[in-house]
Amino acid sequence: MAGFTIEEEDVLLRIYMSEETQHHQGRPLYEAVVLKARELGLAGATVLRGVLGFGADRRLRTSKLVDLMNDLPVVVEIIDSPENIAKMRPFLDEVLNQAFVTLENVHVVRYRHKE
Numbered sequence: 001m002a003g004f005t006i007e008e009e010d011v012l013l014r015i016y017m018s019e020e021t022q023h024h025q026g027r028p029l030y031e032a033v034v035l036k037a038r039e040l041g042l043a044g045a046t047v048l049r050g051v052l053g054f055g056a057d058r059r060l061r062t063s064k065l066v067d068l069m070n071d072l073p074v075v076v077e078i079i080d081s082p083e084n085i086a087k088m089r090p091f092l093d094e095v096l097n098q099a100f101v102t103l104e105n106v107h108v109v110r111y112r113h114k115e
Contacts, residue, residue, distance in 0.1 A: 044079070057098075
């Protein structure tokens with residue numbers, strides 16, 4: 001089975017937030033962001049759960065069992081074209097109240113296999 005690659009210049013949108021303290025319409029905010037990305041037809045989104053971190057409030061969040069912490073740091077990553085990432089901005093402006101967002105230009109190599 002031979003494969004091929006596609007190379008392109010895209011944008012990585014990365015949102016840092018807390019897991020449990022932020023919600024939108026009854027859902028965790030990170031889930032609402034992923035669902036909005038899907039609704040807008042973006043290429044994909046991934047939520048990464050941190051094991052240790054702190055934010056603007058300087059409160060340490062950790063996954064150590066002794067702490068039984070449910071409010072861990074999470075990062076939502078979305079990679080797509082600059083035009084598609086721009087579609088997310090109005091929603092993020094509306095729902096984010098305590099988060100850190102980065103936008104990075106990335107060179108993407110997509111691997112595809114012919115079936």
